[in-house]
Amino acid sequence: MGTLSRGAVTIAILTTNKKVVLVRDPSKPRPLYWKFCVGGIDPGETPVEVALREMDEEIGLTWVQPDQLVLLGKENRGDHGMYFFGTIIDTLGIPYLPKKGRTGEDVGVFDLAELDWMRDFAPWNRAFISSLRSPSVVSAA
Numbered sequence: 001m002g003t004l005s006r007g008a009v010t011i012a013i014l015t016t017n018k019k020v021v022l023v024r025d026p027s028k029p030r031p032l033y034w035k036f037c038v039g040g041i042d043p044g045e046t047p048v049e050v051a052l053r054e055m056d057e058e059i060g061l062t063w064v065q066p067d068q069l070v071l072l073g074k075e076n077r078g079d080h081g082m083y084f085f086g087t088i089i090d091t092l093g094i095p096y097l098p099k100k101g102r103t104g105e106d107v108g109v110f111d112l113a114e115l116d117w118m119r120d121f122a123p124w125n126r127a128f129i130s131s132l133r134s135p136s137v138v139s140a141a
Helices: 047-059 091-096 112-116 123-132 135-140
Strands: 006-015 019-024 037-040 070-077 080-089 106-111
Touching: 006 047, 006 123, 019 047, 019 112, 037 047, 047 080, 070 123, 080 123, 106 112, 112 123
Parallel strands: 006 080
Antiparallel strands: 006 019, 006 037, 019 106, 070 080
């Protein structure tokens, strides 16, 4: 995957027991939403580098390797790319996740089924839920 001059990356982090790690930024204006990790692509960065950086900054998740990221979707809009990655972490790693990310986000762990009815789950992330339930992702978990 090459670099783009503009773009964003969204990362869904699943656990081996079908939980989802979400973040919520209390410094943002209300309403506050739980959402997947997301970050902008800086000049010279690849989407994979952004995914790894954002998981570290927002969640403190540093043990995911590039080959553990699965590209679940991509939209090209000229020089603007939108990438959606998924990764699976072992359930044993959950106790080691901080309650706050390095950049101040709240970190929470939810059942995948909860996302269907959570009122405070980011509406713009709802389109990604079906990707998380695809047979390739579910069987990997």
